[in-house]
Amino acid sequence: MPVTTHIEKHFEASDIVRDVVIGMSDGLTVPFALAAGLSGTVSQTGIVVIAGLAEVAAGSIAMGLGGYLAARTDFDHYCSEREREIRETVELPHKETEEVAEVFRGYGMEDKDIAPVVAAICSNQKRWVDFMMRFELGFEEPNPKRARNSAITIALSYVVGGLVPLAPYMLMSRLLTALSVSVAVTMAALFVFGYVKGKLTGIPPLRGGLQTVVIGGLASAAAFGLAKWIS
């Protein structure tokens, strides 16, 4: 099945890109916004660093494990649906044969043309179940290693992203200097990240870069405003 192989390859590559994007966009944005928000109300960089690193630890673990469970759930769901289809080809072969015909009827084919197609598909149980999974239920076969890889990719991307805005607070003792450097460095990083993400996902890179800068800016402005307002 060259077509299916082709689609799976395409999906795997875009899964890794998606995981890096999920982890890094939150990693760059949330610790940045939290640090900027706290800078409006506390007086030392120390507390910003502690809160920021605590957030990076919590966020990377929560997102990584969340990604792991999401991928596992997808995989378990696929397996249980597949088992049900296998059972049905044995217990209700007429109903399942009719469902294959139904897919083709949806494409406006005549019953006389459908018969040989259905016979060919249903002559082999694996092929029959593959067909039902993909064409009736719309499932792609998930990669069983995906859950673990997804968790690691998301968590690491979150940590890498999160260290960018926090580094100035770790290296500088004056809070407002650290805030300014953090804003400059992170805005630049968000732009580069959005630009590359745009290239990879096929949206215009400049638009991609501006979008991520706007998200980071809005999130940190909201955090900053809220923190100022409460304290």
Added chain:
Amino acid sequence: MPVTTHIEKHFEASDIVRDVVIGMSDGLTVPFALAAGLSGTVSQTGIVVIAGLAEVAAGSIAMGLGGYLAARTDFDHYCSEREREIRETVELPHKETEEVAEVFRGYGMEDKDIAPVVAAICSNQKRWVDFMMRFELGFEEPNPKRARNSAITIALSYVVGGLVPLAPYMLMSRLLTALSVSVAVTMAALFVFGYVKGKLTGIPPLRGGLQTVVIGGLASAAAFGLAKWIS
């Protein structure tokens, strides 16, 4: 096409559930972990509340807008691929007809049986393009309203989730009492959330409940440990 309609309905409902799960699992976990982490190093509930709410503001905006852009990118990608397929049915009809036949060859059908199927599908341009999008490229047609709905659902779920662990710090002045109540309330909320999520996604509810409690526990233990270690 009753089959396609059925699949789209199924996908839409699970999209909303997925968005609530994305927003709420992070909303319950990360502010909880951050607040617990800071409780190990600061002396007043005030700073925990400020940092926690700043995180909820930043996290809900970052995740909501991130969800918006992800859904928009999916939609734009679908539209541009669809336009390319439409162009190809006009400019390269032989190649596209051959690609339809290729899909069926993958299911072990003979060329003589394939001919009428291919003719039926390619007799109508919309049907032809629909077929290529779904069966060759593996795309489901996305809902154009999804981007906005997804953003709102994720952001609100994050805020609702995030207020649960922060409420005790807002209502109580003794830091360790607030921490204990926050741990108890949030663990209970994580369990209920995981239990319901399990019911909706088809994994055993008890396992679902325990999974989310473990994620929340690990994330906050890491945040707590890291914050203690730095300060």
